[in-house]
Amino acid sequence: MSLGTGPRRIRALAALAVLVVAWRVVAIARIGPVEALRPLAPAAGRHEVRGVFHVHTRLSHDGRAEVGEIVDAARQAGIEFVYLTEHNNFGIADTGQEGWKDGVLLLSGNEAGTCDSFDPRTNQCVGGHVLLLGPPKLTEPLTNKKSEELAELTGRAGGLAFAAHPGNRRVPWRGGEGGLAGAEMLSFWSAYEDLGWTRIVPALACYPLNATYAMNLITLSAGPDLAAFDAMCRRRRLTGIAGADAHANIKVTQSRSVAFPSMSSFFRMMSTHLLLDGPFTRQLDADRKLLLGALSKGRAYAAWDSLADASGFAFTAQIRDTIHPMGSVLPRQWMTLRVTAPEAPGARVTLLRDGAPVAFADGASLVYQTTADGAFRCEVSLPFATPFLGLQERHPWILSSPIYVGDETEDGELQSTDCSPLAFPLSVCNPPFPVSNLKPGKPTHPCAPPPPDFCFWSSSEPPLSSIPSSSLTPSSTSSPTRRSTGTGRDCRTGATTASRR
Ligand SMILES: [Zn+2]
Ligand SMILES: [Zn+2]
Secondary structure: OOOOOHHHHHHHHHHHHHHHHHHHHHHHHHOOOOOOOEOOOOOOOOEEEEEEEEEOOOOOOOOOOOHHHHHHHHHHHOOOEEEEEEEOOOOHHHHOOOEEEOOEEEEEEEEEEOOOEEEOOOOEEEOOEEEEEOOOOOOOOOOOOOHHHHHHHHHHOOOEEEEOOOOOOOOOOOOOOOOOOEEEEEEHHHHHHOOOHHHHHHHHHHOOOOHHHHHHHHOOOOOHHHHHHHHHHOOEOOEEEEEEEEOOOEEOOOOOEEOOOOHHHHHHHOEEEEEEOOOOOOOHHHHHHHHHHHHHHOOEEEEOOOOOOOOOOEEEEEEOOEEEOOOOEEOOOOEEEEEEOOEOOOOEEEEEEOOEEEEEEEOOEEEEEEOOOEEEEEEEEEEEEOOOOOOEEEEEEEEEOOEEEOEEOOOOEEEOOOOOOOOOHHHHOOOOEEOOOOOOOOOOOOOOOOOOOOEEOOOOOOOHHHOOHHHOOOHHHOOOOOOOOOEEEEOOOOOEEEOOO
């Protein structure tokens, strides 16, 4: 077919371009969540709730949302709790609005600035932001305090401290991990500020058509916070959450701001799922305790619910007959790590150790056997259609909190528990390698040794190869803070010994 020449040809090409753009506009406007092919049935005794952390109201200097607007948006998106974290104040704890409102649990926290060092040139503190979750209110002054001091104050009041947007380019985490219970694995604003114009412009153009799709486009790469989270997890057991950092407005000039993104689009995009010890009681104090309990134990994962319903997701470690949930700290030994997500088209599971991929599986589950130590976490991704015709990328769907293999000291620091490498030749493996869905109990890789026994090592002692065999003693000096079950073979003596809880 000929398009003719000259102005006719230009008009025809322009009409074709308009048609293509119109077709993409309609297609983008229609994009919604993927129906999971096989949603996971709720397991007996599992109390899973969805909530959003790090939300600002008008009680923050840069927030514009009213509390009622937040409750409405949360209820419509199926969000069960919202942690409000105002800048340097306890917001609704002061105004008496904390508690259950129209089926949504509103909790008060505080996003405090830390003072981790001092810049003599500007005469100002240099620090990051920490979310103080849980305490109804701290009476001590919070200014000019290091992150560790703020975390300790919060802990003493019965709350938990989480590093906010740890990888943010303007306000990264600058303190140590001491006293922290967790950190944001993803902050919307870190992802937004890390985008180039090639992604910001299409995202803003798509926002009026399909706000949730635009938000997903902005968070297509989980961004710098996840890398910072992985680095912190090598030193301390941390729970991972998603941080909205929702303000309901964005500054465009010094004096003007626009209402973007809306609370509704935040709440529909993603949430943090928590696995509680029991169902909500509809009593503020009891339910706050349930939430903080799950957060302190690492029973949390972040999910883009706007892509597909992630409810029922599980990441566990099996040692002999005992299943250990996400967030566990386990001594180094033979174990089976297992990931199970709802089946969704194109799902892919990636298992990471200390931030580096060690295995992946196409599908919604992965089984991996290991004797290595480190912080293991997993990501599940889904295919995602970009606004550009025919261009697909993978979008993170689920980010788990880690399972830790190693020793944890009394103050929560992690230490390596490397046993003799000769006994466990996994080091010859060349990860990452694909893992198909294997039956439990079968080795996943030729490198994997059979699992006859396991081995653990006292964190305070040197590895086997560096101490003379005549000085080896039974394992009675193993760390008293180790959490494990069952029995194992001591690395050094070969004696079978009951491990500690
Ligand atoms: Zn902040
Ligand atoms: Zn904030």
